Amino acid sequence: MYEGIVQDLIDEFGRLPGIGPKSAQRITFHILQTRSFDVQRLSELLVEVREKVRFCSKCGNVTEEELCSVCRDPRRDTTLLCVVEEPKDVLAIEKTRQFKGLYHVLGGAISPIDGIGPDDLSIAQLMQRLASEDIHEVIIATDPNLEGEATAAYLSRLLKTIEVPVSRLASGLPVGGDLEFADEVTLGRAFEGRQPRT
Amino acid sequence: MYEGIVQDLIDEFGRLPGIGPKSAQRITFHILQTRSFDVQRLSELLVEVREKVRFCSKCGNVTEEELCSVCRDPRRDTTLLCVVEEPKDVLAIEKTRQFKGLYHVLGGAISPIDGIGPDDLSIAQLMQRLASEDIHEVIIATDPNLEGEATAAYLSRLLKTIEVPVSRLASGLPVGGDLEFADEVTLGRAFEGRQPRT
Numbered sequence: 001m002y003e004g005i006v007q008d009l010i011d012e013f014g015r016l017p018g019i020g021p022k023s024a025q026r027i028t029f030h031i032l033q034t035r036s037f038d039v040q041r042l043s044e045l046l047v048e049v050r051e052k053v054r055f056c057s058k059c060g061n062v063t064e065e066e067l068c069s070v071c072r073d074p075r076r077d078t079t080l081l082c083v084v085e086e087p088k089d090v091l092a093i094e095k096t097r098q099f100k101g102l103y104h105v106l107g108g109a110i111s112p113i114d115g116i117g118p119d120d121l122s123i124a125q126l127m128q129r130l131a132s133e134d135i136h137e138v139i140i141a142t143d144p145n146l147e148g149e150a151t152a153a154y155l156s157r158l159l160k161t162i163e164v165p166v167s168r169l170a171s172g173l174p175v176g177g178d179l180e181f182a183d184e185v186t187l188g189r190a191f192e193g194r195q196p197r198t
Numbered sequence: 199m200y201e202g203i204v205q206d207l208i209d210e211f212g213r214l215p216g217i218g219p220k221s222a223q224r225i226t227f228h229i230l231q232t233r234s235f236d237v238q239r240l241s242e243l244l245v246e247v248r249e250k251v252r253f254c255s256k257c258g259n260v261t262e263e264e265l266c267s268v269c270r271d272p273r274r275d276t277t278l279l280c281v282v283e284e285p286k287d288v289l290a291i292e293k294t295r296q297f298k299g300l301y302h303v304l305g306g307a308i309s310p311i312d313g314i315g316p317d318d319l320s321i322a323q324l325m326q327r328l329a330s331e332d333i334h335e336v337i338i339a340t341d342p343n344l345e346g347e348a349t350a351a352y353l354s355r356l357l358k359t360i361e362v363p364v365s366r367l368a369s370g371l372p373v374g375g376d377l378e379f380a381d382e383v384t385l386g387r388a389f390e391g392r393q394p395r396t
Contacts, residue, residue, distance in 0.1 A: 002289060004262050009247045012240045016225045019217075027214045029286055031244065032251055032260065042210045043244040046229065049207045050237045053230055062230065064202050088227055091200060 006032070055087075058129075060105030060122055062087045070094075070103055077101045079136040083126065083155065085109050085143060093141065101139075104129060109147035110154055118154060126155075130164060137165045144171050204230070253285075256327075258303030258320055260285045268292075268301055275299045277334040281324065281353065283307050283341060291339065299337075302327060307345035308352055314345075316352060324353075328362055338366045 002010065006028060013024035031037055055061065056068035063069065070076060070090065080101025084090055090103050106121040129135070140155055142148035152168055159166045172190035173182055182190070200208065204226060211222035229235055253259065254266035261267065268274060268288065278299025282288055288301050304319040327333070338353055340346035350366055357364045369387035371380055380388070 002260065003267055005243060005247050006251055006260055006262075009240075009243045012236075012243055015235065017228045018221050018224060023216050025286060025289075026216055028247070029284070030215045032247060037213065038210075039244050039248045042207075043241040045203060045207045045210055046237050046241040046244075049203050049226070049230060053204055062200065062204055064204075069201055086227070088223060091223075 055105075059103045060087070060107060060125075061090050061103060075100075079134060080139065081129070081133075081135045081137070082139045082141050084141050085148065085151070089141065089143075099139075106142070106151065109142055109151040111147040111150075121151070123155070123158070127158070127162075130159075130162060135164060137167060140166060140168045144169075253303075257301045258285070258305060258323075259288050259301060273298075277332060278337065279327070279331075279333045279335070280337045280339050282339050283346065283349070287339065287341075297337075304340070304349065307340055307349040309345040309348075319349070321353070321356070325356070325360070328357075328360060333362060335363045335365060338364060342367075342369050 009031070010021070010024045010028045013019050013027050014021055019027070031039055052064050053062055054064070056063045056071055057066055058071045059068060061068035061070060065072070077100045080099070081104055082093065082099055082101055083104045083106060084093065085106050085108055087105055090105065093099050093103075104122070104126050106123065106126070108116055108121055110116060110118060110121070130138070138155075138159055140152045142151045142155075156166055156168070170193050171186065172193055173179060173186065179187070207229070208219070208222045208226045211217050211225050212219055217225070229237055250262050251260055252262070254261045254269055255264055256269045257266060259266035259268060263270070275298045278297070279302055280291065280297055280299055281302045281304060282291065283304050283306055285303055288303065291297050291301075302320070302324050304321065304324070306314055306319055308314060308316060308319070328336070336353075336357055338350045340349045340353075354364055354366070368391050369384065370391050371377060371384065371388045377385070
């Protein structure tokens with residue numbers, strides 16, 4: 001243990017996700033020893049982000065305004081709605097430049113182990129949007145893991161009641177990967193979802 | 199890219215050692231979404247650490263006072279001096295509870311590639327301490343890598359001129375490890391430094 005505030009700062013960094021005690025120590029010493037590191041800026045940004053950043057009142061994405069940059073963009077196709085778990089998923093999809101519709105951020109996935117049920121996600125807001133907006137297709141883009149699949153299954157069932165076309169992102173082999181290193185489930189999915197070559 | 203200050207905070211976290219863009223994003227969203235995380239405290243500690251923490255005027259360890267807790271402790275054996283590269287090495291050695299002497303923190307290791315020569319380390323201060331303090335043994339505890347070994351070799355040669363007994367920490371197999379997984383150099387060192395069983 002270090003003395004006083006050095007240890008306090010190590011402890012605070014250690015509370016952040018993915019930072020263990022060793023990394024926290026390394027970061028703290030970097031801050032102590034690297035005079036060029038702008039500690040003031042990081043310090044101010046931390047408080048500013050917490051104060052100013054909020055969630056888009058329409059889709060739940062992060063923004064500093066009432067609506068996020070996607071919802072504000074008049075060039076987006078408002079008839080396509082992509083449902084994701086987290087704001088970071090919006091960014092991941094935006095990077096592909098393939099999707100030109102709008103998003104709906106659930107704020108997580110159904111996970112009974114963590115005590116997260118459908119009511120803890122913004123599913124009621126999703127149903128409201130589907131009732132009031134003119135949406136022709138809902139693309140479910142939750143994570144391809146247990147919680148994401150459970151959430152996708154729940155949503156699919158729910159959306160059948162209002163007769164809107166629903167699709168799910170394809171599962172299969174990651175591009176650039178080796179077939180022999182794919183796990184059985186992924187390889188199985190790749191067979192199930194095989195596409196005819198044209 | 200996110201909008202405005204969210205991306206700014208991601209960028210700032212990304213400048214810290216060991217934090218890539220993905221981790222920086224994860225940490226930023228954790229701070230945004232976890233209301234229980236005390237952003238104010240982290241923010242204040244960052245500035246406080248930079249303002250209050252300095253290096254012990256005697257040994258170079260971190261402290262909030264003029265002298266560090268080791269140098270201030272009257273129970274330490276002032277005839278033993280352990281030379282380390284960084285303040286974090288002091289902590290690592292303190293955790294063993296095996297060493298009761300004092301430290302001297304060099305502030306790095308000799309590394310021509312990084313442009314760090316003997317004059318960039320606190321070697322002059324070390325020689326001053328050896329001249330003014332009653333030291334019976336210098337234990338060189340620099341890292342067992344290229345830079346650390348070069349620094350140890352340089353110090354050994356230099357200290358020969360003032361006739362103080364010098365030792366170097368043993369290299370060999372890490373305790374709890376498997377012999378078959380040890381690299382050739384470490385295994386070679388373990389043979390060189392083998393100890394008679396009593």
